[in-house]
Structure formats: C-alpha cells, structure tokens
Amino acid sequence: MNITVLGCGALGQVWLSALLSQGHQVQGWLRVPQDTFVFNLVNLDGSKVQHRVQANSLSQLAQCDLLLVTLKAWQVSNAVKSLASHLRPTCPILLIHNGMGTQEELRQLQNPLLMGVTTHAARREGNQVIHVASGTTHIGPGNKQGEAWSEMADVLQAVLPDVAWHDTIRAACWRKLTVNCVINPLTALYDCPNGGLKAFPEHINAICSEVALVMEREGLHISQENLVSYVNQVIDNTAENISSMLQDVRIQRHTEIDYITGYLLQRGRAHGLSLPQNSQLYEQIKRKENDYERLGTDMPGSWN
Ligand SMILES: NC(=O)C1=CN([C@@H]2O[C@H](COP(=O)(O)OP(=O)(O)OC[C@H]3O[C@@H](n4cnc5c(N)ncnc54)[C@H](OP(=O)(O)O)[C@@H]3O)[C@@H](O)[C@H]2O)C=CC1
Numbered sequence: 001m002n003i004t005v006l007g008c009g010a011l012g013q014v015w016l017s018a019l020l021s022q023g024h025q026v027q028g029w030l031r032v033p034q035d036t037f038v039f040n041l042v043n044l045d046g047s048k049v050q051h052r053v054q055a056n057s058l059s060q061l062a063q064c065d066l067l068l069v070t071l072k073a074w075q076v077s078n079a080v081k082s083l084a085s086h087l088r089p090t091c092p093i094l095l096i097h098n099g100m101g102t103q104e105e106l107r108q109l110q111n112p113l114l115m116g117v118t119t120h121a122a123r124r125e126g127n128q129v130i131h132v133a134s135g136t137t138h139i140g141p142g143n144k145q146g147e148a149w150s151e152m153a154d155v156l157q158a159v160l161p162d163v164a165w166h167d168t169i170r171a172a173c174w175r176k177l178t179v180n181c182v183i184n185p186l187t188a189l190y191d192c193p194n195g196g197l198k199a200f201p202e203h204i205n206a207i208c209s210e211v212a213l214v215m216e217r218e219g220l221h222i223s224q225e226n227l228v229s230y231v232n233q234v235i236d237n238t239a240e241n242i243s244s245m246l247q248d249v250r251i252q253r254h255t256e257i258d259y260i261t262g263y264l265l266q267r268g269r270a271h272g273l274s275l276p277q278n279s280q281l282y283e284q285i286k287r288k289e290n291d292y293e294r295l296g297t298d299m300p301g302s303w304n
C-alpha cells in the first residue's frame with residue numbers, strides 16, 4: 001500500500017519503520033516541509049536501524065491508500081483538514097492518539113475516518129526513538145464511510161501486531177480515556193512515574209467513579225470497580241513509565257489535557273453532571289500549562 005504518515009514523532013517513526021519493513025511505499029508528512037526524512041529507531045530487541053523516506057510529496061499524498069495520523073490530539077484537526085482536500089475522497093484516514101474529541105472536530109470530513117488507540121510505547125531519546133513496549137492497537141470506524149474498512153486491521157496486523165478491529169470503537173476509546181484521565185494528570189501533579197500512583201488509591205477511585213457516571217450516560221455500562229481494576233493493571237504494567245503528560249510538563253510542552261480530562265468534563269456537562277474531582281485536576285494541570293506557556297510568550301524577543 002501507499003501510505004503517508006502524518007506526525008513523524010515517537011509513534012509515527014515506529015509505524016514508518018514497520019511499514020517499510022513490510023514493503024509498503026511510505027512517506028512522512030512533516031510540520032516543516034522537507035523532501036526527505038531520516039530517522040533512527042531502536043527496535044524492541046535493541047537492534048538499531050536508520051531509515052530515509054520521502055517527505056511532504058503532494059503527488060504521493062494524492063495517490064495514497066491510507067493517511068495514518070500519529071499526532072498529539074490537539075494537533076490533529078487542523079493538520080488533517082489542511083491535507084484532506086489533497087487526498088482521494090475514498091482514502092481512509094486513521095487517527096491514533098490519546099484523548100478523545102477529534103472525531104467530533106472532523107465531523108464534516110468526507111473521507112472514511114478510522115479511530116485508533118494503542119498500548120504500544122515509544123519514546124524519543126536524543127536523536128533516536130526507542131520502541132519501548134509492544135502492545136495492541138484497537139481500530140474502528142469514526143464515521144459512516146469508515147464502517148467498510150475492517151480489512152485495514154488485517155493489513156496493519158501484518159505490519160505492527162496486534163491490531164484488532166471493533167465495529168464500535170467507542171468503548172475501547174473510553175477505556176483508554178479512563179486510564180489517561182487517571183494516570184496522566186496525577187503523575188503530572190505528583191511528579192512521579194506511573195507506579196508511584198499506587199500510593200493514591202482514594203484519588204484513583206474518585207476519578208474512576210466520575211468517569212463511570214459519564215460512561216453510563218454515554219450508554220457504556222461499566223462499573224467503577226471494573227475501571228479501577230483496569231487502571232491499576234495499567235499502572236502495574238507501566239510502573240517505570242514517565243507518562244506522556246508528565247514528560248510534556250517537564251519539558252514545558254502543551255499537554256493533551258483538553259482532549260483527556262477536558263473531553264470527559266465536556267461530556268459530563270452535556271449530561272448535566274458535576275465532576276468535582278476531575279474539574280479540580282483539569283484546573284491544576286491547566287494552571288501549570290498556562291504558567292509556562294505564558295512565560296514562554298513573555299520571553300524577550302518573542303515580538304520580533
Ligand atoms: N509515544 C507513545 O508511546 C504513545 C503515544 N500515544 C499517543 O500518540 C500520539 C502521538 O504521540 P507521540 O508520537 O509520542 O508524539 P510526538 O510528539 O513524538 O509526535 C508528534 C509529531 O508530530 C509532529 N507534528 C506536530 N504538528 C504537526 C503538523 N501540523 N504536521 C506534521 N507534523 C506535525 C511533531 O513535530 P514537532 O515536535 O516538530 O512539533 C512530532 O514529531 C499522542 O496522542 C500520544 O498521546 C499513545 C500511546 C503510546
């Protein structure tokens with residue numbers, strides 16, 4: 001297949017490399033246009049590879065069979081909208097990111113839209129990306145046109161297993177959202193690795209009980225106990241991890257909080273629910289983010 005990967009960061013490079021190794025014709029799409037993109041990846045087994053791929057070719061974009069989007073949630077809508085008119089109308093667009101809300105932002109899209117969440121893990125270290133852990137990528141339709149694309153899961157399963165197709169992907173997205181509503185803001189707040197959250201069971205329970213309320217109203221029936229046990233399982237499995245939100249806060253980068261807790265609060269409001277624990281967490285993270293973003297724009301020279 002001919003595939004363009006939009007967002008060539010940690011996750012994007014893992015996919016680019018896996019797609020290349022399976023013989024797919026790929027290009028990267030970069031924020032700052034370049035003709036080629038060179039990257040270094042450390043595979044799960046510790047072996048290192050360097051790849052050089054084409055980048056930002058409009059003619060290749062116009063012929064592609066899949067646009068794979070591995071951007072941060074807040075980067076997705078604008079970037080996809082700016083590229084969609086260059087794609088064939090039948091070319092599917094697969095979004096893999098943490099958080100929710102982009103599906104709603106892309107409601108007007110004519111192309112088949114597929115949504116994905118993944119438990120693969122990769123991180124940038126210097127000039128290389130390390131594929132830290134293998135996992136499962138759950139994908140499913142994000143609009144009516146996407147419903148016919150279940151075979152995409154088979155293609156991608158051969159590239160970077162495991163890939164599972166869901167006729168209804170929303171439940172998987174909410175489960176991942178729950179994990180991110182707990183682990184991401186709490187680790188950013190307590191400045192600890194994921195495993196450090198074992199010390200805060202009440203806080204975890206309180207967050208999950210509010211998420212369960214919203215999920216119930218969204219038509220997804222799952223008990224608070226079930227959510228807590230799933231979140232604790234992820235905490236155990238990723239105990240050494242520094243969550244993506246804590247990483248963002250540490251390097252003063254915009255976080256995904258608006259698409260994680262922010263999305264939960266938005267859905268809560270739509271159902272007339274008050275979610276005090278999550279509202280407080282959201283405010284705390286936004287305060288941190290605003291502090292450094294305001295400082296950033298106040299830096300000398302920013303008016304030049
Ligand atoms: N990494 C992981 O292990 C996992 C990540 N996820 C989720 O996957 C998503 C991607 O994560 P990750 O790969 O870590 O993030 P990264 O920040 O590493 O990658 C995003 C990339 O997109 C680039 N980019 C930003 N805006 C544009 C644009 N308009 N056009 C083209 N490229 C652009 C960024 O470039 P620049 O930096 O120059 O702005 C960056 O290289 C996130 O939602 C994350 O939460 C989910 C599970 C695991």
Ligand SMILES: CC(C)(CO)C(=O)C(=O)O
Nearest residue numbers: 183238241242243244245
């Ligand atoms: C699952 C978890 C919490 C792993 O760290 C993650 O998705 C993240 O850090 O964003």
